[in-house]
Amino acid sequence: MNQPEYSTIGFRFSEAAAMGLYELYAVGRDQVSSPLYSWDGLKRSDGPLFLFQYTLSGQGRLRVGSKEYLVPEETALLVEIPDDHCYRFDDRDESWEFLFLLFRPTGLQDHWHAVKKKYGPIVPIPRHHSVIHTLEHIFLDARDGQLSDAFRASSSVYRFMMELRRYTSHTDGDGDHPEAIRKALAWMEEHYPVIPGVDVCAQAAGLSKFHFIRRFTATIGMSPLQYLTKIRLGHAVRLLRETDLSIEEIAQQVGFSGSSYFIKVFHGIVGCSPGEFRKAKSHLAFHRLFFD
Numbered sequence: 001m002n003q004p005e006y007s008t009i010g011f012r013f014s015e016a017a018a019m020g021l022y023e024l025y026a027v028g029r030d031q032v033s034s035p036l037y038s039w040d041g042l043k044r045s046d047g048p049l050f051l052f053q054y055t056l057s058g059q060g061r062l063r064v065g066s067k068e069y070l071v072p073e074e075t076a077l078l079v080e081i082p083d084d085h086c087y088r089f090d091d092r093d094e095s096w097e098f099l100f101l102l103f104r105p106t107g108l109q110d111h112w113h114a115v116k117k118k119y120g121p122i123v124p125i126p127r128h129h130s131v132i133h134t135l136e137h138i139f140l141d142a143r144d145g146q147l148s149d150a151f152r153a154s155s156s157v158y159r160f161m162m163e164l165r166r167y168t169s170h171t172d173g174d175g176d177h178p179e180a181i182r183k184a185l186a187w188m189e190e191h192y193p194v195i196p197g198v199d200v201c202a203q204a205a206g207l208s209k210f211h212f213i214r215r216f217t218a219t220i221g222m223s224p225l226q227y228l229t230k231i232r233l234g235h236a237v238r239l240l241r242e243t244d245l246s247i248e249e250i251a252q253q254v255g256f257s258g259s260s261y262f263i264k265v266f267h268g269i270v271g272c273s274p275g276e277f278r279k280a281k282s283h284l285a286f287h288r289l290f291f292d
Contacts, residue, residue, distance in 0.1 A: 005029065006031055009026065009143060011142075017106065017171065020107070021150050021153075022104070023157070025049055026100075027101050033091075034091070037088060037089040037091060039086065039087055039088065041080070042082055047080075048080070049080070049081040049102050050078070050102070050104050050252055051078070051100060051101070051110065052100065052164070053077050053100040054075070054076040055072060056127075057096075057097040059073065059094065059096060060090075060222075062088075063119050064087045065085075069181035071096075074125060076130075081102075099132070102233050119168060128230060129167060130166075131163045137200075138159075141156065162171055169221055180215065184212070184216065185206075192235070192255055202286055231257065233269060233270075236251075236266065247259050247262070247263065247274050
């Protein structure tokens with residue numbers, strides 16, 4: 001079995017700031033087992049920076065102000081440099097293996113602080129999640145010389161930040177929903193044309209109506225009825241493009257109570273009526289629709 005490669009790759013593109021690009025500072029993979037590994041956020045001169053450091057195995061320790069945190073496997077620490085923190089290895093622990101990303105704050109402060117507001121400085125993230133896959137790809141691209149200019153480096157930082165925001169925008173992370181919500185999502189996808197209301201969705205999830213609505217909204221980022229409308233409109237778009245069914249027939253087939261309501265909802269989301277959409281004379285003729 002190949003041993004993992006440990007290295008740190010730095011970036012200094014002088015034109016990045018002048019062009020308003022996102023600035024990648026360093027990316028790396030490392031394994032430490034010495035108590036000499038200790039970084040004091042108030043003693044560093046390389047800021048301002050944001051640091052995302054993800055534990056692959058073992059564990060590290062983080063102090064922020066007077067609070068102490070463990071940073072175990074499948075957990076990330078997020079800190080600003082400079083700031084009153086210290087992340088370190090304690091020789092009472094197993095060796096600490098991690099991936100890390102350092103980048104300048106400019107243009108990314110709002111996203112970063114939104115993550116910190118929700119989770120604080122410690123964020124649990126499953127190893128298989130796209131956030132970590134993205135971080136691994138950035139490391140490999142950097143190692144292989146693929147991030148050879150400011151534009152590619154900037155793109156990698158933004159891609160990572162968007163994956164992190166996407167993960168943390170839902171309480172349990174995309175793809176890692178609670179079992180009850182996964183059941184409800186699957187059931188709604190299968191029965192969307194005949195679902196009369198939220199009550200039956202809650203029954204499918206095995207939850208009370210009130211608890212289901214609250215849990216679903218917190219996890220998915222929209223209410224159950226909004227999600228159901230999203231499913232129905234997605235299928236309506238396909239039927240408008242691929243069949244000769246009337247607007248009334250499509251409305252009934254995807255679960256709307258009548259064509260008038262269907263037309264109103266469709267226009268509110270897409271920006272035109274179903275009939276205008278089908279003609280596709282004044283807008284792009286897409287076959288699938290993604291919206292929030």
